[in-house]
Amino acid sequence: MDQNALKKQVAEAALRYVPEGEVVGVGTGSTANFFIDGLAAMKDRITGAVASSEATAERLRGHGIPVLALNDVDRLPVYVDGADAVNEHREMIKGGGGALTREKIVAAVAREFVCIVDGSKKVKRLGGFPLPVEVIPMARSYVARKLVGLGGRPEYREGFVTDNGNIILDVHNLDIVNPLDLEKTLNNITGVVTNGLFALRPADVVLVGEGGGVSVY
Ligand SMILES: O=C(CO)[C@H](O)[C@H](O)COP(=O)(O)O
Numbered sequence: 615m616d617q618n619a620l621k622k623q624v625a626e627a628a629l630r631y632v633p634e635g636e637v638v639g640v641g642t643g644s645t646a647n648f649f650i651d652g653l654a655a656m657k658d659r660i661t662g663a664v665a666s667s668e669a670t671a672e673r674l675r676g677h678g679i680p681v682l683a684l685n686d687v688d689r690l691p692v693y694v695d696g697a698d699a700v701n702e703h704r705e706m707i708k709g710g711g712g713a714l715t716r717e718k719i720v721a722a723v724a725r726e727f728v729c730i731v732d733g734s735k736k737v738k739r740l741g742g743f744p745l746p747v748e749v750i751p752m753a754r755s756y757v758a759r760k761l762v763g764l765g766g767r768p769e770y771r772e773g774f775v776t777d778n779g780n781i782i783l784d785v786h787n788l789d790i791v792n793p794l795d796l797e798k799t800l801n802n803i804t805g806v807v808t809n810g811l812f813a814l815r816p817a818d819v820v821l822v823g824e825g826g827g828v829s830v831y
Pocket residue numbers: 641642643644645646695696697698707708709710711712713714717
């Protein structure tokens with residue numbers, strides 16, 4: 615099976631976590647897109663969806679799935695999203711697609727976070743995938759210097775503007791021994807909007823698409 619087939623397989627497996635009559639939180643990226651396509655087949659059985667990006671909102675609407683503002687929703691039983699890397703503690707690096715801030719907000723509200731990945735995303739230690747950090751544009755150089763001070767090598771994502779009007783620094787070479795501590799440290803740098811570590815709010819369930827089927831942990 616190629617990587618896209620594995621993504622589709624795992625995305626379809628996540629449909630059983632969608633409760634009838636409720637609002638679903640929906641992530642961003644190619645794996646989440648397969649989930650959205652699957653969700654379309656059961657759109658009459660949900661109230662609607664909260665999107666973690668403009669791209670996701672557009673795809674949901676394209677399928678005729680109502681998109682609701684997070685502020686108008688009083689409960690969100692489940693959030694389904696992909697990840698760039700996930701460890702055995704269900705901590706993740708996210709934000710390869712640049713949607714990390716809205717993803718973190720929707721994940722914070724959701725009761726259950728179901729992470730959907732193909733087998734290539736499973737890692738022993740986070741840090742191989744460069745860590746995306748969303749930054750207020752005027753703080754770019756300052757934040758970059760702070761990241762260098764932490765041992766990282768920040769790279770400006772040229773030409774990319776987030777849905778919130780900010781920039782992304784992708785941080786290479788970070789030795790992430792303690793994801794929780796690093797997430798808090800990065801949150802404390804003035805000018806950082808969000809970082810792509812999801813350790814304070816890890817996934818509750820990780821579904822992994824592999825050659826032999828979908829495993830759950
Ligand atoms: O965090 C994300 C977007 O900001 C995505 O979940 C992550 O980049 C994985 O994407 P894909 O499913 O395309 O591999």
